[in-house]
Amino acid sequence: MSKRSRRKKEKISSMEQTQLAHVEGDSKKTVSEPEHTHNYEGKKYSKIVRFYDRHYLWLLIIPVLLLAAALVQIGIQTAQTGDFIQKGISLKGGVTITIATDKIIDTAGLKSELLSQFPKLDASVRTLTSAGQSVGYVIEADLQNSADIDKGISIVETYTGIDKKEFGIETIQPSLGASFFEEVAIAMLVAFAFMAIVVFLTFRTFVPSFAAVFSVFSDMVITLAVVNLLGIKVSSAGIAAFLMLIGYSIDTDILLSTRVLKREEGSVLDRILSSVKTGLTMAGTTIVAAIIAFIFTESETLKQIMLIILIGLFVDIFNTWLQNAAILRWYVEHRGKKHGKA
Amino acid sequence: MGRLRQIVTNPRMIILFIFLVLAIVAIKPVPWNDGVSIRSVSAESAAAFAGIENPAQGSSLMSRERVLSINGVAVHNIQDYYSEASQLKVNKTYTVQTNKGLYRLTTQIGENNTVTDLGLRVSNAPKTNIKKGLDLQGGTRVLLQPEKQISKDEMSTLMDNMVQRLNVYGLSDVIVRQAGDLSGNQYISVEIAGVNEEEVRDLISKQGKFEATIANQTVFQGGKDITYVCRTATCSGIDPESGCGTVQGGSWACRFRFSISLTPTAAERQANLTKNLQIEGTGDIRNSYLSEPLVLYLDDKEVDSLNIGAELKGKATTDIQISGSGAGATQDEAINNALQNMKRLQTVLITGSLPVKLNVVKTDTISPVLGEQFVSNSLFIGLLAIIAVGVVISLRYKKWQVSVPIIITMISEVILLLGMAALIGWNIDIAAIAGIIVAVGTGVDDQIVITDETLMGGKSNKDSSWKTRLKYAFFIIMAAYFSTVVAMLPLLFAGAGLLKGFAITSILGVTFGVFITRPAYAAVVEILVKE
Numbered sequence: 025m026s027k028r029s030r031r032k033k034e035k036i037s038s039m040e041q042t043q044l045a046h047v048e049g050d051s052k053k054t055v056s057e058p059e060h061t062h063n064y065e066g067k068k069y070s071k072i073v074r075f076y077d078r079h080y081l082w083l084l085i086i087p088v089l090l091l092a093a094a095l096v097q098i099g100i101q102t103a104q105t106g107d108f109i110q111k112g113i114s115l116k117g118g119v120t121i122t123i124a125t126d127k128i129i130d131t132a133g134l135k136s137e138l139l140s141q142f143p144k145l146d147a148s149v150r151t152l153t154s155a156g157q158s159v160g161y162v163i164e165a166d167l168q169n170s171a172d173i174d175k176g177i178s179i180v181e182t183y184t185g186i187d188k189k190e191f192g193i194e195t196i197q198p199s200l201g202a203s204f205f206e207e208v209a210i211a212m213l214v215a216f217a218f219m220a221i222v223v224f225l226t227f228r229t230f231v232p233s234f235a236a237v238f239s240v241f242s243d244m245v246i247t248l249a250v251v252n253l254l255g256i257k258v259s260s261a262g263i264a265a266f267l268m269l270i271g272y273s274i275d276t277d278i279l280l281s282t283r284v285l286k287r288e289e290g291s292v293l294d295r296i297l298s299s300v301k302t303g304l305t306m307a308g309t310t311i312v313a314a315i316i317a318f319i320f321t322e323s324e325t326l327k328q329i330m331l332i333i334l335i336g337l338f339v340d341i342f343n344t345w346l347q348n349a350a351i352l353r354w355y356v357e358h359r360g361k362k363h364g365k366a
Numbered sequence: 367m368g369r370l371r372q373i374v375t376n377p378r379m380i381i382l383f384i385f386l387v388l389a390i391v392a393i394k395p396v397p398w399n400d401g402v403s404i405r406s407v408s409a410e411s412a413a414a415f416a417g418i419e420n421p422a423q424g425s426s427l428m429s430r431e432r433v434l435s436i437n438g439v440a441v442h443n444i445q446d447y448y449s450e451a452s453q454l455k456v457n458k459t460y461t462v463q464t465n466k467g468l469y470r471l472t473t474q475i476g477e478n479n480t481v482t483d484l485g486l487r488v489s490n491a492p493k494t495n496i497k498k499g500l501d502l503q504g505g506t507r508v509l510l511q512p513e514k515q516i517s518k519d520e521m522s523t524l525m526d527n528m529v530q531r532l533n534v535y536g537l538s539d540v541i542v543r544q545a546g547d548l549s550g551n552q553y554i555s556v557e558i559a560g561v562n563e564e565e566v567r568d569l570i571s572k573q574g575k576f577e578a579t580i581a582n583q584t585v586f587q588g589g590k591d592i593t594y595v596c597r598t599a600t601c602s603g604i605d606p607e608s609g610c611g612t613v614q615g616g617s618w619a620c621r622f623r624f625s626i627s628l629t630p631t632a633a634e635r636q637a638n639l640t641k642n643l644q645i646e647g648t649g650d651i652r653n654s655y656l657s658e659p660l661v662l663y664l665d666d667k668e669v670d671s672l673n674i675g676a677e678l679k680g681k682a683t684t685d686i687q688i689s690g691s692g693a694g695a696t697q698d699e700a701i702n703n704a705l706q707n708m709k710r711l712q713t714v715l716i717t718g719s720l721p722v723k724l725n726v727v728k729t730d731t732i733s734p735v736l737g738e739q740f741v742s743n744s745l746f747i748g749l750l751a752i753i754a755v756g757v758v759i760s761l762r763y764k765k766w767q768v769s770v771p772i773i774i775t776m777i778s779e780v781i782l783l784l785g786m787a788a789l790i791g792w793n794i795d796i797a798a799i800a801g802i803i804v805a806v807g808t809g810v811d812d813q814i815v816i817t818d819e820t821l822m823g824g825k826s827n828k829d830s831s832w833k834t835r836l837k838y839a840f841f842i843i844m845a846a847y848f849s850t851v852v853a854m855l856p857l858l859f860a861g862a863g864l865l866k867g868f869a870i871t872s873i874l875g876v877t878f879g880v881f882i883t884r885p886a887y888a889a890v891v892e893i894l895v896k897e
Contacts, residue, residue, distance in 0.1 A: 124736045154743065192501075192732040200509070200727035204861045207547045211856035218852035226845040260861075261797070264868050267857065268804050271850035271872075275811050278845045282838060302818040306811040309758045313751040313807060320750065322743045323501075325796050 077293055080350050087347035090339070091242045094249035101252050109248065112257035115205045117198025118166035119173050121180055121191050122152070122324065125160055134183050138165060141179055142172070154322045162324055164257075168198060208263045216240070219270055227281055235351040236277035239343040243273045246343070247336040256332075261325040265332035272310060272337065276303040276344045284352050292356050296349050303344060311337050372893045382886040385878075386778055389785020394428045394495045401432035401465070402447045402488040405559065408536040411485020416462070416469040418486070426791070427492040435463040443490050451484060474599055487537070489559070495788040499795025499867070502741050504734030505559040508570060509545070509862060510724040512552055520721045525554065528570060531717045532558070535569055535709065541793075545863035553862045554724070573665050573723045574714040578686075580639045580674070581658045586632035586686075589718020593684075594627040597712055601625045604704060605689060610697055618700035622708040623689040626715060630684065637682040645676045662688065664714065665723075688715075728862075744799055752776055755810055763817065767894035772813045775887045779809050782878045783871065797868040805875020808850060809883065812843045816888050821895065832896060836888055847880045 069077070076083065102108045113120050123129075131149040138147050147165040151158050163180055167173045173195055181188050219240065224233040244266060251258065280299040287295050311334060318330035373379055407413050407420045421430045433441055436450045437460045454460060454473050462469045462484070471484055489503075500507050516524065525542050532540045537558055545553040556570055576588030586592065596602050602624030604610065610620040628636070644657035654676035662669045670690045690711060692704030752773060760769040783802055787794055819839035820832065850872070857869035 122732075122736065124733075124739055159739075190733045190735055192730075192736045194730045195728065197725070197727040200511070200862065203547065203549065203551060204864065207549065207861035208857075208865070210548055211860035214856040215853040218855065219849045222845065222848045222852055226848075260864060261800070264797070264800060264857075264865050267853060268800070268872075270853040271804065271808060271846075272811075274849045275808070275846045278849070279815060279842050282842045282845070286838065286841070298818070298822055301822075302814060305758070305762050305814050305818070308762070309755045309810050309814070310807050312754045312758050313803075316751050316754050317747050317803070320743070320747050323740055323796055326800065329800055 083346050084350040087242060087342045090246050094246040097249040097252060110257045112259040113164045114196055114260040115201045116166060117168060117196055117201040120194040121163040123161045123186060123191055125186060129161055129184050137183050138179055155320050159322050204260060215267055215270055219274055231355040232281045232285060232352055235348045236281055239277050239348040240270060240273045242343045243336055243340045244269060246339045250335050251332060259328055262328045262332055265329040268333060269336040273340045277348050279303055280348060292353050300345055307337050307341060369893050373890055376889045378885040378889040382882055385782055385882055389782050392785040392789040397493055399491045399493050400442060401434045401491045402441055402444055403430045403432045403491045405487045405489055406537060408485035412471040412473055413485040416471045418469055426495045427497060428495050432465045432491050433462060434465060437461055444488060447488055496784055497791060497793045499793035500557055501732050501796045502737045503559060504732050504737040506566060507557045507730040508567060508726055509728035510554045510571060511727045513723040513725060516722050524720050527717055527720050531713055534716050535713045547862050548860050569710050571724050571726045574719040575665050576714055577663045579661050583639050585636045585639060586628050588715045591629050591632040592626050592715050593629055595712050595715050596625045604701060610700055617693055617695050618697045619691055619693045620700040620704035621689055621691045622704045623687050625685060625687050628684045628686060633682040633684045637680050640678060641680040768817050771887055771890045775813055775883050776806050779806050779879055779883055783875050786874055795867060798871040801868045801871025802875060804872040805879060808876050809879045812884055813887055815839050815842050817891060832892055843884060847876055850876055
């Protein structure tokens, strides 16, 4: 047992050494054999790869434009509504009634019934589906005091003919909704800052660390804009999805940076390509699982989480492989040239 | 065969195996578990008198006592239990067989000559130790916020009182938790399985300041001045004299009454206050009353006003009758409401008042049907997702040596997480399921990194040794791991703990993954794939 732990210690220290050696080795290597953008060394690359290889800096425009467009969308949204997201009832205050039933309910009729009692109500009546089948209904309304809520519930009860004991009912006071939103927004900023610190401590060089963190930032901003454009009203659980995105998004960036900065074999392009292969497999498994959960879940909460994750994973493909990869490659090759001259 | 032995004897695999066994022991799956399990026993009920005990606080689900038969008729689920219990007759003795013994229960007379229930709150027998959260088993959660900041001591008094109140009311299966947020707000979250919201909302949100006054002078207060509150059918229930009646508009109202005993000091106070009152009404002393009524206040709101019989003038009596009313659209509803009001008032009188007023800021009620549906739906999705991920992995690697271990690793991670949840009594709810998804999803990602780093090792000597390749893989994994963990940390403290379950499950899950399943997976792939 003691032998084992000693061996482990040795392993760790040797790991540190090799890592240091690699950083040095990297720069030495780039000094002696600078990377050639157009040198394919007799390897067969597909047309797409050749195109990417030639124009990778131009391709950077795609994620940059996406980010700019997203910022504009969020700016307009904030100017118009005062909020950068569309808050669902759980962040705004009100009542959500979930009914699981195979009964057919006239959603428009129920909504107008509610509106006739509460003319100023912000209400929605939606059908819950699982695998395309209707499995129930979700009624959301920004009713606030308990008398109104009770009245609203009894309207739904009478209209649907279903006892309220079978409902799922969630009520939330506007004050809690507002403070919860504020809290989670702070938590998100702190989470992002913590993540950035870990990344900077891991790579200890500015440009690659910044590129990775920036890629996560873009991912979250663009996803948020898409969520807004789709008209999704974000619930408290939906916010959790954005936090999950931080984790999923940084994974591929760390993979890419490690391969490009620490590995030695192959050209930078080769290392990027190998990362793309691994990264897309990672995204692929997560996307497939998220699609299945999105289609089949009967929970509104999980459905929204999965939808936001799906959007984020697709956006992340652009951010990691067109944005982060381009910045990293430009950095490594540029650094090489500078060292070469000196 | 040699490789199989290598896998089985690999220390990392042995560690994983030990943890898996521990997890399964903690989950304790018993698919054939029969009967209904006892969640709580009401005080002074038939079951309590027969000696059936409340499950111990914090006890595991599988250790709870289970009712197997009533009066010789087997009980397999709650439907059986209720249909059997509804056929019981008043004042008769029945046998209840549980897995721990045979009890003889004598039913009591209830209101309107109905049988009071046996005093048991039951649920279907659990098949595992995994506690299902509110949204998966149905129930009520109320989030309360004190009206003003209170000290730590006050908070613990408040929570103790709350638990006591719920216990006295007959609910022992409750979770009362303190929650906070980053801005220093205080919250109390109360979770009760399988009760409808209205029944408890008033009970726990009431400060419970009970006061009885005569001519605006306090006679006695809830808690300290009351020595006994009668809750048996003989001295509490619908008032036999005034009973129920229709009021204007055709709705019904019923009056309840129950007797209490006061401390001698409070009785003395009453004597002093009634000494100088006038007697109103003429003739028979039984129809005469004192000039000031006894007014009952709950949280500064008048509950009832009672005429004081003339014969009580100046007398230090310790026995008092408290009354009140309840209304409803039908007589049954009015009776029910009156009895519920009575029970709440009794509870408040016994437990006294809370140190501060509380506001209800959030309530969730989930019907058990909805919950059950979510469970089977989640299991189905989990299975489907694992299969789908397996298909993607197989398409990419075309090697069973990779896809089979990845799928087994995924399943192991779910088992480890559920085992941990069962061990610490953590509730699995939808937020926790989202956490499990994060953990397993990150796990698969890491497994792919390990696989690619080892399979696609380059040709240069330095990078080609397994050790070096694994070092790269674990460098990536550890960096990603720490990023995910620190990103989840703030959620542990933010937002009244509403997303705490999600954060804890995902942090625990990725931690198990990084320290237990990843090393085992790396070992297996090395053994299976290395030439």
